[in-house]
Amino acid sequence: MIRTRAAVVVLAAVAVAAAACGGSSDKKSGDASASPSFNPVLDKNAKVTISIDCAPAANKPVETKQWTDDIAAFHQIYPNVTINSKPMSKCEDPAPFTAQLKGHTETDVFYTYFTDKNQVLDSGEAADITKYVTPQTVTNLKDIQPAILDINRDNGKLYALPRTNYTMGLVYDRAVFKKAGLNPDQPPTTWADIATDAAAIAKLGGGVNGYADYSANNVGGWHFTAELYGLGGRMVSQDGTKAAFNTDQGKQVLQNLYDMRWKTGGIGSTQMIKWGDPQAAMAAGKLGMYIGAPDDITYMVQTLKGKAADFGMAPMPGGQGALVGGDDYYFKKTDTPDQIKAGIAWINFKLLTPGKGQFQYDRNKTGGLPVGLPEPEFFIQGSPSQKADDANKQASATLPIANFQPFLAVSPTPVVEPPAAQEIYKVLDNAMSAVLTDKNADIPKLLSKAETDVNTVLANQ
Amino acid sequence: MTDILESRPAVAVSRGKPRARRRGRARRSLQGYLFLLGAVLCFALFSWYPMVREFIMAFQRTKRGRTTWVGWDNLHRIMADPAFWQAWRNTVTFTVLALILGFAVPFFVAVLLNEFRHGQAYLRILVFLPVMLPQVASALLFRYFYDPKYGLFNQILHFFQLPGSAWLSSKDTALLSVVIAATWMNMGSATLIYLAALQGIPGELYEAAELDGAGLWRRIWHVTIPQTRMILSLMLLLQVVATMQMFTEAYMLTGGSGPQGSTLTVVYLIYNYAFNFNNFGSAAALGVVMLLVLGAFSGVYLWLERRVKEA
Numbered sequence: 001m002i003r004t005r006a007a008v009v010v011l012a013a014v015a016v017a018a019a020a021c022g023g024s025s026d027k028k029s030g031d032a033s034a035s036p037s038f039n040p041v042l043d044k045n046a047k048v049t050i051s052i053d054c055a056p057a058a059n060k061p062v063e064t065k066q067w068t069d070d071i072a073a074f075h076q077i078y079p080n081v082t083i084n085s086k087p088m089s090k091c092e093d094p095a096p097f098t099a100q101l102k103g104h105t106e107t108d109v110f111y112t113y114f115t116d117k118n119q120v121l122d123s124g125e126a127a128d129i130t131k132y133v134t135p136q137t138v139t140n141l142k143d144i145q146p147a148i149l150d151i152n153r154d155n156g157k158l159y160a161l162p163r164t165n166y167t168m169g170l171v172y173d174r175a176v177f178k179k180a181g182l183n184p185d186q187p188p189t190t191w192a193d194i195a196t197d198a199a200a201i202a203k204l205g206g207g208v209n210g211y212a213d214y215s216a217n218n219v220g221g222w223h224f225t226a227e228l229y230g231l232g233g234r235m236v237s238q239d240g241t242k243a244a245f246n247t248d249q250g251k252q253v254l255q256n257l258y259d260m261r262w263k264t265g266g267i268g269s270t271q272m273i274k275w276g277d278p279q280a281a282m283a284a285g286k287l288g289m290y291i292g293a294p295d296d297i298t299y300m301v302q303t304l305k306g307k308a309a310d311f312g313m314a315p316m317p318g319g320q321g322a323l324v325g326g327d328d329y330y331f332k333k334t335d336t337p338d339q340i341k342a343g344i345a346w347i348n349f350k351l352l353t354p355g356k357g358q359f360q361y362d363r364n365k366t367g368g369l370p371v372g373l374p375e376p377e378f379f380i381q382g383s384p385s386q387k388a389d390d391a392n393k394q395a396s397a398t399l400p401i402a403n404f405q406p407f408l409a410v411s412p413t414p415v416v417e418p419p420a421a422q423e424i425y426k427v428l429d430n431a432m433s434a435v436l437t438d439k440n441a442d443i444p445k446l447l448s449k450a451e452t453d454v455n456t457v458l459a460n461q
Numbered sequence: 462m463t464d465i466l467e468s469r470p471a472v473a474v475s476r477g478k479p480r481a482r483r484r485g486r487a488r489r490s491l492q493g494y495l496f497l498l499g500a501v502l503c504f505a506l507f508s509w510y511p512m513v514r515e516f517i518m519a520f521q522r523t524k525r526g527r528t529t530w531v532g533w534d535n536l537h538r539i540m541a542d543p544a545f546w547q548a549w550r551n552t553v554t555f556t557v558l559a560l561i562l563g564f565a566v567p568f569f570v571a572v573l574l575n576e577f578r579h580g581q582a583y584l585r586i587l588v589f590l591p592v593m594l595p596q597v598a599s600a601l602l603f604r605y606f607y608d609p610k611y612g613l614f615n616q617i618l619h620f621f622q623l624p625g626s627a628w629l630s631s632k633d634t635a636l637l638s639v640v641i642a643a644t645w646m647n648m649g650s651a652t653l654i655y656l657a658a659l660q661g662i663p664g665e666l667y668e669a670a671e672l673d674g675a676g677l678w679r680r681i682w683h684v685t686i687p688q689t690r691m692i693l694s695l696m697l698l699l700q701v702v703a704t705m706q707m708f709t710e711a712y713m714l715t716g717g718s719g720p721q722g723s724t725l726t727v728v729y730l731i732y733n734y735a736f737n738f739n740n741f742g743s744a745a746a747l748g749v750v751m752l753l754v755l756g757a758f759s760g761v762y763l764w765l766e767r768r769v770k771e772a
Contacts, residue, residue, distance in 0.1 A: 094736045102741075119739035124526020207610070216716025218737060269609040271630040274716050333526075422737045426544070430721045437630045437720040453543045460538050 040132045042341035048081050050342050052329075054092075054111035054163075055085035062367035070357055074349050081342045091327070092116075101125050108335050109343040111163070114151050114326050115421050121154055127331040129340055130158045137344050140352055143385035148378045151416060152328055161347045164295070164358075164376040165326030167414055168226045169407045170194070170314040171292040173282050175307070180204055180288070187289075187314035187406050191256040194289060194317055198266025201288035210266035210288045212281065213257055213436065217274040220432030221425025223291055225323060225418065227253045232320030235418040236458065243454035245428075246447045254443045258435040271436045280304060282311070291316070293325060294375040294407075297399070301370050308370060308399050313407035322412040326376070354379075354388040361396035372399035374408055381411075420457050427453045512752075518745035535746035539734075545747075547722050548730040551636060552705055555726065558640040559704040564697060567648040571655035572681060585653065592649035600713030603642040604629070607714070629715050632723040639724055643710045651696060658692040659685065698762055702755055708732065727751055 042048070056063035064087070071083050084107075091111045100106045101123040112120055120126050135141045138161070152160035174184035180201045188194045198210025214220045224245075225235050233249030236242065260266040266288075279296055281287035283306035294313060300306040316322045329347055331340050350357035361371045372393060379386035394401060418424055431446040522531045539545050574584055591599060606613040607628035615625035628638045662684065670680045686693070708728040711717055717733070718725040727747065735744035 095732075098736050098739065122524055122526065122739060124523075215720075216718065218733075269627065269630065271627075272715050272720065420738075426718070426733060426737070429718055433718075433720040434632075437627065438632060449543075456541055456543065460541065 038131065040134050040137050040341065040344075042078065042081070042137075042338065042345050044078060044080055046080055046338045048336075048338045048342040049084065050081065050109055050335075050339050050346070051084040051086060051107040052109040052343070052346065053086040053088055053107040054329075055087045057087045057089035059089060062369060066360075066363060066367065070350055074346060077349070078342065078345060081345070083346060104334075106332055108332050108339050109329050109346070110332065112160070112328060112330055114165075114324070114328065115417055117152065117154065117159070118419075120330055121159065125330075125333050126159045127333050127335050127340060128157045128159060129161075129331055129344065130156075132337075132340050132344055133158055133161065137341070138348050138352055140354070140379070140383075140385040143379045143383035144352070145378055145380050147324075147414060147416075148326070151324070151326075160328040160330045161344065161352065162376070162378050163327045163329055163347075163351050165324065165378045166293040166295060166375040167316075167322035167324055167377075167412070168291055168293055169316055169322065170289055171282070171296055172289040172312050172314060173285065173287060173310055174312045174403065175310040176201055176204070176208065176285060176288045184312060185406075187312060189314060189317060189319060189406075189410075191252070191317045195256065195260050195264050195266055198260055198288060199264045202265050202268070206286075207268075208286050208288070209268040209281070211260055212267065212273055212278040212287055212290045213432065214273050214275065214278075215429060215433035215436050216272040218422055218425040218429055219275050221428030222323075222421075224253055224428040224432055225421075225425070226291055226316065227256075227318075229321035229323050229415045230316035230318035230412070232318065234415070235424060236454075240419045241458055243424075243451045243458070245454075246451040250447050251443055254431060254435045254441075254446065257432070258441060258443065261436050262439050267436065272433065282306070285310075294373045294404070297373060298370050301399075309403070312403035313374065315407055315410035316412055319410050319412050321415045324414040324416050326378075354385050355392055359389055359392065361392045365396040365398055368398075370399050372397035372401045372404070374404045420461055423457045424454050427457065515745045515748050515752075518741055519749045520742075521745075522742045531742065535742040536750070539743050539747050539750070542743075544722065544725060544730055548725050548727045551723065551725055552707070552727045555636060555640060555707055555724075556701060556704045558637060559643060559707075560697070560700060562640055562644045563648060563651070563704065564700055566644060567651035568655050568693070570648065571652045571659055572685060574652070574656055575659045585656070588652050589649040591646055594646075596646055596709045597713055599646045600642065600710060603638075603645075604714055607638055607642075630720060632720040635715055635719040635723045639707075639710050639714055639719075642714060643704075643707065646710065651700070654692065654696065655689065658689040662688040694766055698759060701758065701762075705751070705755060 055067050058064065067085065071085070074083070075081070086107055088111075092113060097112070097116070098119070100110075101120065104125065106125060133141065138144075144162070148162050148165055149158065152158055152162070170187060172184070172187050177184040177187075177197070180197070180203070182197055182200060188197050194211060201208060201210035214223045228235065228245055228249055231249040231252060233247055233253075234244045237244045257267065278287055278290040278292070279300050282290065283300040283304035297308070297311045297313070300311060301308045329343070329351075331343055335343070353359065358376075364371045377386075379389060427450050431450050434441040434446050435443065519535055520530055520532060521528050522535065523529075570588060574581060574588070577584060594602075605611075609615060609625060609627050609630055612628070614628065618625050626634055629635050666684045666688070667680055670684050675683065706728050707726050711719065711724040711726055711729060712732075715724045717729045728751070731744045731747050731751070734740045734747060
């Protein structure tokens with residue numbers, strides 16, 4: 001009798017599981033979008049719940065309140081949508097991020113960096129949202145730079161929508177410039193100028209360095225790439241199969257750093273610097289310049305309590321090109337069509353509409369958040385969205401916008417990261433650390449070795 | 462008396478029924494197995510299953526959501542990676558240096574502590590304190606100590622009119638600097654274990670040695686070392702296995718690779734493959750290679766140990 005009952009229970013469980021599997025396959029995002037009656041706009045009668053990560057953590061009360069207010073405002077428009085937010089103090093940490101992709105535990109709409117595209121697509125966790133993203137669902141779609149959307153495409157399919165973006169430039173401390181007798185309104189634009197100014201700053205003494213650069217944790221290679229792009233070079237060949245940095249420009253990148261470290265004295269002896277180190281030094285008034293992104297200034301002002309008026313930005317030395325970076329939101333493969341539609345509606349409201357969500361600058365100003373940074377800048381120059389956004393930003397600026405004018409005055413070609421970026425950066429970390437730590441560093445030899453190693457990396461892709 | 466008489470037939474009956482006895486034994490065994498179940502499940506879920514998965518993943522590759530069998534490809538890929546041999550070279554060098562410092566220093570500190578008649582408890586706490594500090598905090602402390610300009614170590618060297626060192630900022634000294642920091646962070650536990658072993662040595666042996674005119678070194682050589690050989694050999698094995706898997710110290714002190722890859726270790730390379738390069742196949746393959754190397758070392762070591770004992 002017991003055995004019979006157990007068999008019935010097992011059969012029932014199998015039947016339920018089979019039904020569940022059948023149900024889930026019906027829900028797959030691609031299937032519904034393929035139907036001829038497909039409508040990308042969310043039906044306001046359909047009850048939907050989505051989870052989304054990278055909500056502000058409790059230690060950021062102003063941003064948390066803004067997030068909650070935005071959800072309430074969004075709920076007014078879509079009362080049928082429930083958003084479960086996952087607060088995070090750091091939106092992405094490589095190890096937990098990789099683990100959640102492996103464990104399929106990411107939220108329905110999940111945060112990534114631009115550089116994570118291959119990882120996310122290889123994990124098979126991303127939904128194709130191409131057919132959901134239309135001018136009906138993303139109001140200012142025509143104003144978003146195609147190059148930014150292309151970062152999130154693969155084989156013509158769109159997988160994510162941007163959250164923020166940036167191009168890199170020279171971050172400098174105006175107060176330190178003044179102390180060294182330099183004109184902060186005329187920051188250096190070439191590496192020769194940087195070397196001269198760095199040497200002048202280093203002469204201040206008291207632990208002040210003129211310039212600093214990364215050489216550890218793969219960010220050394222990242223900066224080599226940014227600096228090479230600034231000089232007009234490229235990391236890999238057009239087809240992405242061969243290293244292309246063993247050139248005069250590549251040599252110049254390393255030579256500039258070597259000279260500042262060992263000859264002209266603009267770079268200090270403490271090396272193996274990684275992200276966070278130059279920001280801490282600059283916020284403390286101990287560093288003149290480094291290559292960085294505009295949001296480093298937010299970090300220095302908000303977290304490190306540096307004085308906003310002290311920081312300025314200039315374009316990438318050389319001005320030929322600038323490395324593009326940023327972050328975005330992907331949609332989980334198992335999302336239902338309604339969840340994808342709801343997620344896009346939320347992103348459109350919170351992240352892609354001038355005057356709303358992240359672009360509601362008057363609210364940021366009231367909350368004491370820094371306003372005026374030259375990012376995000378994903379709207380096409382001269383488009384209605386860009387004009388509206390700039391006007392709003394200027395009206396509520398809390399940061400001295402004039403300090404970023406040198407950066408904004410130049411429009412270098414935005415260049416995306418190379419394929420197998422992290423592996424290539426690891427290889428170039430060695431070259432960067434060599435010129436900054438070894439007085440006998442042989443630059444041509446270092447580049448040749450790096451070229452061989454990167455070719456091996458690319459051949460193994 | 463009546464009780465005894467009454468109980469006897471019962472015993473006799475139970476002896477006469479092996480089935481009932483077996484049932485009783487099975488019940489007792491079942492209880493034992495139930496107690497074991499938690500630990501077995503934990504090991505199965507968190508140790509054995511991941512190991513089996515690692516072996517499987519070492520022969521797989523995932524691209525665009527599709528996992529395929531690639532045979533020995535992952536092994537070929539990691540062996541073709543220029544960082545592979547550098548990581549092994551660094552790991553072996555680190556292990557040798559860590560053994561010279563990390564094995565000998567705690568032992569001699571323990572011998573020294575054992576000689577103190579007063580204040581031993583306080584000294585034990587002092588030696589053990591670094592172990593109680595989180596490794597990350599200790600590493601940050603050492604990063605400051607090693608700063609070429611403002612660090613404590615160069616200040617001391619300058620005080621004695623000696624030239625400073627670049628410490629972590631030079632490919633020649635970075636690995637040694639990591640070894641010194643790692644030894645300081647980890648020697649407390651080893652010292653306490655050696656001290657416990659030393660305190661188990663009968664005092665008469667030292668008295669007899671002293672009566673025979675043995676000095677400190679002869680006592681250590683002829684009494685202490687033979688008496689603690691068991692624990693010394695066990696600690697040697699454990700330390701080799703632990704130091705070969707060094708990660709945190711290098712990651713925190715030099716960002717992992719160090720100047721020109723001078724502190725790149727095998728475990729950091731595994732971490733890089735998995736979490737920075739999203740290449741779990743290569744990470745698993747290198748993990749399996751590491752497991753086999755350590756397994757082979759442990760096997761040979763235990764075999765030699767047995768041979769020495771038998772001799």
